[in-house]
Amino acid sequence: MEKFVVTGGKPLFGEVNISGAKNAAVAIIPAVILCDEPCQIENIPNISDVALISRILQQMGANVRRINKSSLYIDPTHIKIYNAVTDLVRGMRASYYLLGALLGRFGKAKVALPGGCNFGVRPIDQHLKGFEAMGAATRLVDGAIIEAECETELQGTHIYLDVVSVGATMNIMLAASKAKGLTIIENAAKEPHIVDLANFLNSMGADIRGAGTDVIKIRGVGYLHGVTYSIIPDQIEAGTYMCAAAATRGCITVKNITPKHLESITAKLREMGVKITEYDEAIKVDASLNPLKRCNIKTMPHPGFPTDCQPQFAALLMSIPGTSIVNENVWDNRYQYVSELIRMGAHISVEGRLAIIEGGTPLTAAPVKATDLRAGAAMIIAALEIKGTTEISSIQYIERGYEDVVEKLKSLGADIKKVYFTGDNEEELRA
Numbered sequence: 150m151e152k153f154v155v156t157g158g159k160p161l162f163g164e165v166n167i168s169g170a171k172n173a174a175v176a177i178i179p180a181v182i183l184c185d186e187p188c189q190i191e192n193i194p195n196i197s198d199v200a201l202i203s204r205i206l207q208q209m210g211a212n213v214r215r216i217n218k219s220s221l222y223i224d225p226t227h228i229k230i231y232n233a234v235t236d237l238v239r240g241m242r243a244s245y246y247l248l249g250a251l252l253g254r255f256g257k258a259k260v261a262l263p264g265g266c267n268f269g270v271r272p273i274d275q276h277l278k279g280f281e282a283m284g285a286a287t288r289l290v291d292g293a294i295i296e297a298e299c300e301t302e303l304q305g306t307h308i309y310l311d312v313v314s315v316g317a318t319m320n321i322m323l324a325a326s327k328a329k330g331l332t333i334i335e336n337a338a339k340e341p342h343i344v345d346l347a348n349f350l351n352s353m354g355a356d357i358r359g360a361g362t363d364v365i366k367i368r369g370v371g372y373l374h375g376v377t378y379s380i381i382p383d384q385i386e387a388g389t390y391m392c393a394a395a396a397t398r399g400c401i402t403v404k405n406i407t408p409k410h411l412e413s414i415t416a417k418l419r420e421m422g423v424k425i426t427e428y429d430e431a432i433k434v435d436a437s438l439n440p441l442k443r444c445n446i447k448t449m450p451h452p453g454f455p456t457d458c459q460p461q462f463a464a465l466l467m468s469i470p471g472t473s474i475v476n477e478n479v480w481d482n483r484y485q486y487v488s489e490l491i492r493m494g495a496h497i498s499v500e501g502r503l504a505i506i507e508g509g510t511p512l513t514a515a516p517v518k519a520t521d522l523r524a525g526a527a528m529i530i531a532a533l534e535i536k537g538t539t540e541i542s543s544i545q546y547i548e549r550g551y552e553d554v555v556e557k558l559k560s561l562g563a564d565i566k567k568v569y570f571t572g573d574n575e576e577e578l579r580a
């Protein structure tokens with residue numbers, strides 16, 4: 150069993166480099182299936198979700214080679230099958246992008262239902278509605294596999310999404326890139342990784358306009374050529390380090406980022422009294438100057454405050470005196486982590502979509518677990534606030550999305566290590 154052991158109470162200082170965006174990478178890698186030539190993808194984060202989706206493509210016949218820590222060479226031309234029904238596929242949420250990519254390439258797809266972080270029901274009805282509107286018949290087989298198939302070829306059409314869905318927007322873009330005619334997605338999601346996927350597809354010769362607005366127009370093309378493409382920086386990883394700096398009342402510079410993607414996060418930190426200085430590709434976060442003030446947060450699709458930073462900000466707000474209210478407006482059940490923060494002395498009550506945080510209560514170290522990826526990030530932030538030593542278990546969730554989190558935090562002065570437990574109370578430290 151592996152754990153993170155964190156001794157907190159020290160402000161973070163220094164500089165940290167942000168990796169490529171997880172949620173762009175896990176869409177762009179399967180998007181290569183649509184390409185008629187090999188591609189090279191750069192600024193790929195070195196995280197377990199990327200390793201998983203790369204192995205899935207390999208299982209399907211693609212030649213996937215790591216050129217260096219952050220670059221992948223992918224030759225999809227030898228993929229002959231449209232089946233992706235393996236435990237690896239079930240192991241990650243983003244495997245649903247295989248549906249759009251395989252449908253776009255073969256006109257049919259058979260993909261195991263996706264797994265991933267568990268925070269309530271995670272339907273994919275809007276993805277399927279889009280594929281059906283384009284002429285594919287979809288069916289759920291044995292409650293575990295989605296089959297989609299069109300009789301001749303996918304046809305462009307109008308699709309109105311009933312909910313603003315990142316996954317459905319990207320999946321429909323994938324399928325539509327090689328469909329016949331024009332597909333229009335209305336009420337589309339606008340996250341930076343949607344623009345990144347569109348830019349990647351366009352660089353291969355696709356014809357996609359409007360990504361980043363709520364109407365996206367995709368005119369299908371017959372051939373996509375190979376490219377070298379660099380993925381955008383991870384706004385959520387950046388937001389997590391910014392939040393950690395504020396929570397420890399430290400001062401750090403977050404580098405290799407796009408400040409525009411972080412506007413909702415910087416706005417909230419400024420509201421709390423954190424001094425933010427923006428540069429072209431970096432942001433300085435200084436929480437060492439003034440006492441921080443409580444604030445309320447409401448998660449919304451982009452450009453609203455991102456749900457993927459909600460748990461981290463709850464961990465920050467529990468250190469600030471006063472009542473802060475968090476309103477989770479994207480997911481039904483993203484508060485499993487609250488019971489873990491309560492073990493550390495937090496006063497938080499959850500009422501439906503609201504978490505009411507009475508901040509500034511004394512906090513003490515306690516064994517806690519990462520209930521999902523961002524919940525795990527919140528545990529690290531909480532542990533960094535507390536003077537004692539906190540053990541965090543289930544860290545495999547954290548490693549799904551954060552590259553070199555131990556090394557990056559150490560470089561900012563944090564006392565954090567990864568510990569391997571090899572038997573009863575026996576520890577062996579290798580990292």
Ligand code: EPU
Nearest residue numbers: 172243271272273274275276312314315316457479480522
């Ligand atoms: N929804 C539906 N039907 C659908 C699709 C979504 O009702 O067909 C609902 C969901 O239940 C949810 C809302 O719409 O209430 C938004 O879901 P969305 O489809 O946007 O989420 P997703 O694409 O499955 C991605 C990220 C998540 C992130 C959300 C929201 C990936 C692989 N995952 O999920 O990231 O929380 O968008 O921004 O891109 C994370 O990185 O920790 C993470 C969970």
